[in-house]
Amino acid sequence: MAGFTIAIVGRPNVGKSTLFNRLLEQRKAIVDDQSGVTRDRQYGVADWNGKTFNVIDTGGFVAGSDDVFEREIRKQVKIAMQEANLLLFLTDCTTGITDLDSEVADLLRRSSKPVYLVVNKVDNQQRALEATEFYSLGFEHIFFLSSMTGSGTGELLDEVVSHITDDMGEASMETNIPKIAIIGQPNVGKSSLLNALIGEERNIVSDIAGTTRDTIHTHYNMFQKEFMLIDTAGIRRKTKVQEDLEFYSVIRAIKALDEADVVMLLLDAEKGITAQDLNIFSLAARKGKGVVVLVNKWDLMEKSTNTARDYEKELKNRLAPFSDVPIIFTSVTEKQRIFKAIEAALEVYENRTRKIQTSKLNDVMLKAIEAYHPPVVRGIPIRIKYVTQLPTHTPAFAFFCNLPDDVKAPYRNYLENQIRSHFDFRGVPVKIFFRKK
Ligand code: GDP
Numbered sequence: 001m002a003g004f005t006i007a008i009v010g011r012p013n014v015g016k017s018t019l020f021n022r023l024l025e026q027r028k029a030i031v032d033d034q035s036g037v038t039r040d041r042q043y044g045v046a047d048w049n050g051k052t053f054n055v056i057d058t059g060g061f062v063a064g065s066d067d068v069f070e071r072e073i074r075k076q077v078k079i080a081m082q083e084a085n086l087l088l089f090l091t092d093c094t095t096g097i098t099d100l101d102s103e104v105a106d107l108l109r110r111s112s113k114p115v116y117l118v119v120n121k122v123d124n125q126q127r128a129l130e131a132t133e134f135y136s137l138g139f140e141h142i143f144f145l146s147s148m149t150g151s152g153t154g155e156l157l158d159e160v161v162s163h164i165t166d167d168m169g170e171a172s173m174e175t176n177i178p179k180i181a182i183i184g185q186p187n188v189g190k191s192s193l194l195n196a197l198i199g200e201e202r203n204i205v206s207d208i209a210g211t212t213r214d215t216i217h218t219h220y221n222m223f224q225k226e227f228m229l230i231d232t233a234g235i236r237r238k239t240k241v242q243e244d245l246e247f248y249s250v251i252r253a254i255k256a257l258d259e260a261d262v263v264m265l266l267l268d269a270e271k272g273i274t275a276q277d278l279n280i281f282s283l284a285a286r287k288g289k290g291v292v293v294l295v296n297k298w299d300l301m302e303k304s305t306n307t308a309r310d311y312e313k314e315l316k317n318r319l320a321p322f323s324d325v326p327i328i329f330t331s332v333t334e335k336q337r338i339f340k341a342i343e344a345a346l347e348v349y350e351n352r353t354r355k356i357q358t359s360k361l362n363d364v365m366l367k368a369i370e371a372y373h374p375p376v377v378r379g380i381p382i383r384i385k386y387v388t389q390l391p392t393h394t395p396a397f398a399f400f401c402n403l404p405d406d407v408k409a410p411y412r413n414y415l416e417n418q419i420r421s422h423f424d425f426r427g428v429p430v431k432i433f434f435r436k437k
């Protein structure tokens, strides 16, 4: 299993959105704007003690009759049970147990996934005493906290991350072949790309039908290389409701990302990169995934001599600071540069596994440091003694120095650029740490 996902469910106003924001801290959420009776659904990634997990705020309704509520709450619980590994059932100690809470509890008692009952708005000692009535709902795991102040959230997070094993953020180990996820907004050409690949390819080893899973894995053998394509394109028919469709597509995209080594992010050339694309892109970078950007429908662009060059430059500005990423201009319908895109993804896969010998690394980097010294802080020069690549899944480097906390972003960026210019880490997020010598 790749990626651990929790979902927050509960009736309106118990504080789902507040808890969601608390769990994500300042990190940006991917918001699925809702209209009508439902409030925004949100999706994001939280960190706790070095472990990351996905959080879904299933939203809720803002107004409507009781039967509208019935329908919405059932939908919310259904999404949570399908998509999450663990459910947080949020309630509000200031109102006590309401009829609606009891209804949600009834739905959740049938869940095969673990459910944590969370009593929110326990802002002080007095409220903690009153909140004990919630034991009567009969859930085995119960937490009392205040999403507003943050008190009690640590205990909850400790319990949540205890479910996460070290390899969950990594692509599954079921096979050792590269896993490439095809991701992008609706209509950018994901299904067409898959069809084009399947059409060209005569050596498909196996095709795992994915009707019951979140993503479809197709095993390929191409250019004498094996790889697995992970896509979400086919999984559309689960719901007929437009707003749910969008939400599911975001959840699926992020699950595909969790399962992949490399993400192929498809854009529509005419529309350019959207805010949602940038969210996915930075999520991929945070999760240490390799990235290739495909600017698709390039056939529809009016072109002159420098169109591609200018487009690429502009796009890299938007992707900054992580702009060392292959950008391929494709036309899936005209079958232009599709295989180049696959090759680029496989190169990124190789780059992501690259390990640089310590001696070689120090040769190059100590020279770079000599050429441009770190700054002097409080009269003391920062001295970097040596650097080593850490034995992590994704490239990470530790620089050992006298004042690790005083090396700031500009110098960090300089070092990263030097690493990138000497060794090929194109398409791969690189992490840099400073440690006390
Ligand atoms: P949702 O509809 O379940 O997403 O609820 P919201 O997150 O929008 O919160 C509803 C209201 O409860 C807002 O006015 C919040 O400020 C308030 N709220 C949320 N958490 C707490 C808390 O821990 N303590 C207190 N006192 N108020 C809270």
Ligand code: GDP
Pocket: 184, 185, 186, 187, 188, 189, 190, 191, 192, 193, 233, 296, 297, 298, 299, 300, 330, 331, 332, 333, 334
């Ligand atoms: P998905 O929603 O991302 O899976 O997108 P589809 O593969 O269903 O494509 C949406 C529409 O865009 C279809 O009508 C495709 O024929 C069209 N399309 C896909 N790729 C290209 C392309 O490279 N050029 C042009 N002109 N149309 C494309």
